[in-house]
Amino acid sequence: MFVPILAYHKVQNQAELGVSNTSPKQFERQIKYLCQNGFKSTSIEDYVKGRSFGDKHVIITFDDAYTSVFENAFPILDKYNFKATIFVITKFVGEYNSWDYHFKKFRITHCDWEQIKELRNKGWEVGSHTVSHPNLKKISSRKLWFEIRYSKEVIENYLNSEVTTISYPFGSYNGETIDVVKSSGYEAACTLGHNYPYNENFPFALFRRGVYCFEPMRVFKLKLSNNSFAHVDDLRQKAFSWISQKGMLLQALKSN
Numbered sequence: 429m430f431v432p433i434l435a436y437h438k439v440q441n442q443a444e445l446g447v448s449n450t451s452p453k454q455f456e457r458q459i460k461y462l463c464q465n466g467f468k469s470t471s472i473e474d475y476v477k478g479r480s481f482g483d484k485h486v487i488i489t490f491d492d493a494y495t496s497v498f499e500n501a502f503p504i505l506d507k508y509n510f511k512a513t514i515f516v517i518t519k520f521v522g523e524y525n526s527w528d529y530h531f532k533k534f535r536i537t538h539c540d541w542e543q544i545k546e547l548r549n550k551g552w553e554v555g556s557h558t559v560s561h562p563n564l565k566k567i568s569s570r571k572l573w574f575e576i577r578y579s580k581e582v583i584e585n586y587l588n589s590e591v592t593t594i595s596y597p598f599g600s601y602n603g604e605t606i607d608v609v610k611s612s613g614y615e616a617a618c619t620l621g622h623n624y625p626y627n628e629n630f631p632f633a634l635f636r637r638g639v640y641c642f643e644p645m646r647v648f649k650l651k652l653s654n655n656s657f658a659h660v661d662d663l664r665q666k667a668f669s670w671i672s673q674k675g676m677l678l679q680a681l682k683s684n
């Protein structure tokens with residue numbers, strides 16, 4: 429059974445030069461739609477272990493663990509009785525974001541450990557999004573191990589519970605990435621707009637659909653289905669993913 433996995437980033441009103449933001453108003457409209465149409469949230473762990481079948485399920489995920497998720501998305505999800513999965517970059521917990529384009533006036537922050545713990549206590553799933561958010565295809569084997577295994581250990585130490593899922597920065601991975609993820613004890617991994625459901629690497633390259641600003645409800649509804657129109661939207665996502673990687677590159681060049 430197809431279970432849509434949605435990928436969000438920031439949920440805030442602040443303007444920014446990027447596409448990965450959703451306004452709280454837009455987010456609430458989407459969650460309300462899910463609620464009114466009989467969707468129930470499930471976790472990645474329950475999904476890959478086959479505990480989510482039989483009902484209309486959706487998996488809501490947040491990459492990068494921005495503070496705006498805690499402040500804006502969490503209360504909305506709670507109101508409609510939904511839970512989500514948040515992917516934490518361990519080096520950035522409680523810190524300012526240093527790679528996205530943003531206006532200096534509105535510096536963007538990442539959740540601190542207390543906020544992440546609160547989400548965990550409210551039934552959210554917490555996964556790793558590596559230590560420092562590199563493109564995993566472009567780093568040495570040694571660094572790859574560090575990014576994947578150490579981030580898992582850090583989160584487990586803070587939360588005192590096992591971390592079984594990871595989300596690849598920029599959705600980028602290869603065969604070596606998957607080997608390290610498996611050997612490090614993860615049970616599932618998420619990509620972003622790179623693969624169609626049920627690819628040969630299941631469940632270590634779970635297909636997610638990003639939700640972006642400027643998308644009308646019509647497009648959001650498409651993301652919940654597995655029909656061919658939805659796959660057309662996936663091509664657009666590949667472009668967004670590419671843009672976000674280039675954006676990070678430009679920011680890195682600027683700060684050097």
Ligand SMILES: [Zn+2]
Pocket residue numbers: 491492557561597598
């Ligand atoms: Zn990310």
